[in-house]
Amino acid sequence: xxxxxxxxxxxxxxxxxxxxxxxxxxxxxxxxxxxxxxxxxxxxxxxxxxxxxxxxxxxxxxxxxxxxxxxxxxxxxxxxxxxxxxxxxxxxxxxxxxxxxxxxxxxxxxxxxxxxxxxxxxxxxxxxxxxxxxxxxxxxxxxxxxxxxxxxxxxxxxxxxxxxxxxxxxxxxxxxxxxxxxxxxxxxxxxxxxxxxxxxxxxxxxxxxxxxxxxxxxxxxxxxxxxxxxxxxxxxxxxxxxxxxxxxxxxxxxxxxxxxxxxxxxxxxxxxxxxxxxxxxxxxxxxxxxxxxxxxxxxxxxxxxxxxxxxxxxxxxxxxxxxxxxxxxxxxxxxxxxxxxxxxxxxxxxxxxxxxxxxxxxxxxxxxxxxxxxxxxxxxxxxxxxxxxxxxxxxxxxxxxxxxxxxxxxxxxxxxxxxxxxxxxxxxxxxxxxxxxxxxxxxxxxxxxxxxxxxxxxxxxxxxxxxxxxxxxxxxxxxxxxxxxxxxxxxxxxxxxxxxxxxxxxxxxxxxxxxxxxxxxxxxxxxxxxxxxxxxxxxxxxxxxxxxxxxxxxxxxxxxxxxxxxxxxxxxxxxxxxxxxxxxxxxxxxxxxxxxxxxxxxxxxxxxxxxxxxxxxxxxxxxxxxxxxxxxxxxxxxxxxxxxxxxxxxxxxxxxxxxxxxxxxxxxxxxxxxxxxxxxxxxxxxxxxxxxxxxxxxxxxxxxxxxxxxxxxxxxxxxxxxxxxxxxxxxxxxxxxxxxxxxxxxxxxxxxxxxxxxxx
Ligand code: CA
Numbered sequence: 001x002x003x004x005x006x007x008x009x010x011x012x013x014x015x016x017x018x019x020x021x022x023x024x025x026x027x028x029x030x031x032x033x034x035x036x037x038x039x040x041x042x043x044x045x046x047x048x049x050x051x052x053x054x055x056x057x058x059x060x061x062x063x064x065x066x067x068x069x070x071x072x073x074x075x076x077x078x079x080x081x082x083x084x085x086x087x088x089x090x091x092x093x094x095x096x097x098x099x100x101x102x103x104x105x106x107x108x109x110x111x112x113x114x115x116x117x118x119x120x121x122x123x124x125x126x127x128x129x130x131x132x133x134x135x136x137x138x139x140x141x142x143x144x145x146x147x148x149x150x151x152x153x154x155x156x157x158x159x160x161x162x163x164x165x166x167x168x169x170x171x172x173x174x175x176x177x178x179x180x181x182x183x184x185x186x187x188x189x190x191x192x193x194x195x196x197x198x199x200x201x202x203x204x205x206x207x208x209x210x211x212x213x214x215x216x217x218x219x220x221x222x223x224x225x226x227x228x229x230x231x232x233x234x235x236x237x238x239x240x241x242x243x244x245x246x247x248x249x250x251x252x253x254x255x256x257x258x259x260x261x262x263x264x265x266x267x268x269x270x271x272x273x274x275x276x277x278x279x280x281x282x283x284x285x286x287x288x289x290x291x292x293x294x295x296x297x298x299x300x301x302x303x304x305x306x307x308x309x310x311x312x313x314x315x316x317x318x319x320x321x322x323x324x325x326x327x328x329x330x331x332x333x334x335x336x337x338x339x340x341x342x343x344x345x346x347x348x349x350x351x352x353x354x355x356x357x358x359x360x361x362x363x364x365x366x367x368x369x370x371x372x373x374x375x376x377x378x379x380x381x382x383x384x385x386x387x388x389x390x391x392x393x394x395x396x397x398x399x400x401x402x403x404x405x406x407x408x409x410x411x412x413x414x415x416x417x418x419x420x421x422x423x424x425x426x427x428x429x430x431x432x433x434x435x436x437x438x439x440x441x442x443x444x445x446x447x448x449x450x451x452x453x454x455x456x457x458x459x460x461x462x463x464x465x466x467x468x469x470x471x472x473x474x475x476x477x478x479x480x481x482x483x484x485x486x487x488x489x490x491x492x493x494x495x496x497x498x499x500x501x502x503x504x505x506x507x508x509x510x511x512x513x514x515x516x517x518x519x520x521x522x523x524x525x526x527x528x529x530x531x532x533x534x535x536x537x538x539x540x541x542x543x544x545x546x547x548x549x550x551x552x553x554x555x556x557x558x559x560x561x562x563x564x565x566x567x568x569x570x571x572x573x574x575x576x577x578x579x580x581x582x583x584x585x586x587x588x589x590x591x592x593x594x595x596x597x598x599x600x601x602x603x604x605x606x607x608x609x610x611x612x613x614x615x616x617x618x619x620x621x622x623x624x625x626x627x628x629x630x631x632x633x634x635x636x637x638x639x640x641x642x643x644x645x646x647x648x649x650x651x652x653x654x655x656x657x658x659x660x661x662x663x664x665x666x667x668x669x670x671x672x673x674x675x676x677x678x679x680x681x682x683x684x685x686x687x688x689x690x691x692x693x694x695x696x697x698x699x700x701x702x703x704x705x706x707x708x709x710x711x712x713x714x715x716x717x718x719x720x721x722x723x724x725x726x727x728x729x730x731x732x733x734x735x736x737x738x739x740x741x742x743x744x745x746x747x748x749x750x751x752x753x754x755x756x757x758x759x760x
Contacts, residue, residue: 046116046131046138050167050183054293064547065588067113070161070207071440072585074293075358078110078442079545080586084593085629086548090562090572094631096594097135101128101622105681105709106581106602109161109207110440110542111624113587113596119164119183120598120624121207123157124149125173128624129186132596133589135626139186143173147706152201152473154223154672155604156681157709160287160438161207163215165235170208172217178208180215180238190238200225200280201473211291211298211331214241220286222303222351223477225470228284229260230300232334242334246285246302246322250277259334263322272316278470279478281313282306282346283323287353287438291331294358294369295386298331301352301375307478309463310347311422319344324352326373326381328388338388340410343377347479348401348419348461349432350377357443357450361524363391372523374441374452376434379405379412382523394526396519397435398456398510401428421461425480425498427505429458431514431537432481433604440583442545447565449520449529451551453540457514460487460498460505474716475672484537488512516540518553520568530568538610542583544595554580554597558614558636560627576625577618577636596626602681611680616640620681645744646686646737650693654727662728665721669713682709686733696726 052068060066060073064081071078085093101107103123111120118132127141150157153174163170168189169181176195179188194217195202201224209216214232222228228246233239242259248268255261275281288301305323307313314320324343329336343350357372361382371385378399382392393405401419402412414420419428433455441452464478482494491502506512516534521527534540534555541554550571551563556579562572578599586595600622601615618637625634654662666674674682698704700722703712713722743749 048115049117050114050119050164050169052114052164053166058293066115067111067585067587069112069163070110071355071357075443076290076355077357077359077445077545078440078543078583078585079444079547081547082586082588082593083546083548084588085546085550085586085595087550087564087571089629090548090550092629093562093572093574093595093627094629095634096626096628096631098626098635099128099130099135099137099624101126101600101624103600103622104620105600105622106156106158107598107600107622108158108438108582108603109598110583110585111596111598112162112164113585114164116589117183118596118624119162119169121159121162121171122598122600122622123159125159125171125179127162127169127171127181127186129169129183130624132587132594135624141171141179141181141186143171143177143179145173145175147709148703148711149175149203150673150709151711151713152221152224153203153205154221155205156602158205158603160205163208163210165210165215168235170210170215172204172206172208174203174205176202176204176219178215178217178233178238180235192233192238192240194219194231196229196243199472200227201475202226206285206287206289209289209291209298210235212296214331216289216291216298216331218285218287218289218300220284220303222280222282222284222286222306222349223475225278225280225306225472225474225476226282226284227280228282228303230285230289232331244300244327244329244334244336246283246300246325246327247271247281247320260336263336267321270319270321272314272318274316275314276307276312276468276470279313279468279476280306281320281323285353286351288355290356290358292358292385296331297337297385298329299356299371299385300327300329301325301354301356301373302327303351303353304349305346307464307468307476308347308349309422309479310345312463312466312468312478314345317345320346324350324375324377326352326356326371326383326388328385340383340388340390342375342379342381343401344411347421348377348428350401350430350434351375354434354436354438355440357441358385359443359445363524370523372443372450374436374450374454374521376430376436377401378430378435380450380452380521380523380526392523392526396452396521396528397454398429398458398514399435400458421463425460425462425501425505427458427487427511428461430455431457431459431483433457437540439540439542439581442543442551442583444545444551444565446547446549447520447545448522448524449565450523451543451545451565452519452521453543453553454517454519455514455537455540456517457484457537458511459483460494460502462498475669484512484514518543518551518563518568520551520565532563532568532570538612541580544584544586546586552584552595554582554584554599556580556601556612556614558618560584560597560625574627574634575636576634577614578623578625579612579614579620592628594626594628596624599623599625610676615680646733646740647689649686649730649733649737650690652727652730652734654724658724659727659731661721662724662726665717666725666728669716670725685729686736688729688733693726697722700725
């Protein structure tokens, strides 16, 4: 047996814990003076709250019992040196505890654990502080967000985490308020509204980041009408320190008076003055914002172009800086230090917002502090993070929009024939959800491998109007996107122009293939070392790697799978009964190593709206699931009763023209969340009760169910238009009802066709 690196300290801790146990038994009290040093024992309640600072983050490896940043350490490696759970012992891994969050929307955050306290966040920006030994709630925080914000959220009520620093917990709510909470009580210390233009489609879903003396938060909403920016606030007071816009604004309005002003002079040269400034432009940094204490730089990954289609956005077809770029900022001033645009003039939603990892690598004999990045566009980038020197850029997932990247210029060798849909529909790889999305990847210094929750994918894309109308604060991508399920599974349901284009686009035998895959990437040899398929393209949960030689990944079907980090061999599978998208993390208390993961289905777009196996069987109760050696079976949420037949819908009303209008409006404004009529995170609209039918106008128009997540649309749609949507839903419900009744009469199992989502 090899001893853990910190064996000495752990033995001391166990001895101290035994002494504490003895003391408790002997006296029934805890000696106060010892409480501080004994907080990691198995049976003493936490007494230190949120005690994280720069010195502690820099020594994260010498205190592996803690998980101090979103990715544990300063490099956000999502790797832990802990090795009690290892290739030999993992067989005994089982259930330790579960905490029910009381929510039923997606959970995406990686919790932070420090001194025995877990800080986790979820839908709308709720926060839970738990005793990490047993999941006992210490406090919880609900920002109380007006449900009308759901209209601006592209991708469920996602929140990707908290930052914990010097006694405070920082979190941003979906409606863009940044909160500093007491780490001990959850009480609000200060709050700041980070949204600079309420008329536009802004939300905030990312985790705040501590960078020197400031806390930095991003923005989201590129599918609506936003102009991306990050803002820095004073840690103690919440005073705004600086703001950096990621793309220029309308030149007619002059400079912003922001930290980005001089950078925007450079960026503006890559936009036509006649660009669609009214439609925002995009570039929102909705996830990766990482501070690097080694270089003292703040790295920001920016979002896609808005609207998607390039020429209507900017008739000059310029690069549109800084869309889909990595930006290195000075966190004290907000000034730009270096940048690299990964996808010039993006028109495919190929964001650079995916989580980044910092480490040191020896490349061609030179020691380099590197930034590792697998953005949506399918290329794995290695930068020297001091100055942005591009050291490698190779395909880690299926990608046809570019053949390769020229390392000297940093520019892609684009394949317009394959992917520029400006003038004809194209089958573009990766699909809009990317070769890799927000789900964290992990880097193990032991194996030198990066474990990427990757997706091989494509989708059919076509441009919208050449002069699209701007719909303030609403969905404005101006593109038609058809996902592979429809392209490969039901091409007859595509519009005629798409059906016509398809044969020419599918000559490549792999053109219609796609799937999720856990991929081990060697960033020095620049190649895949091993890979394991997931259950499907929608299945690409975040990853944890550990010193125990293990790689952990959850699954939409509820399985937590654990692999050998060198071979990809499956070593253990634990059935949890809850769909998992987030990344597992690990920590140690009282001599026990724990692995914990947030579990609930949801998130963005078509795939997430599909019911998964675990979802259909057990529903979507949010849970924080925690495991340790010697634990038992995971208690599964109770099985849901089988879904009964579709109830008889009300009589059809409305003319065929009205129903067609309803279908069109539904595709425009409803399908984002209700993309599948069968429902998943959102309800099955073919099974609306009579009471819901009766209240249709007050629900859809008046926002009567706003608190449940259904915003009102009376300011966007007339009552007649809402009636048209209702008529369309009744027609869909009647067709499904009649087909089901017919099948039942014939003694057959009713066959359900999935609904399809058309963006734009
Ligand atoms: Ca996007």
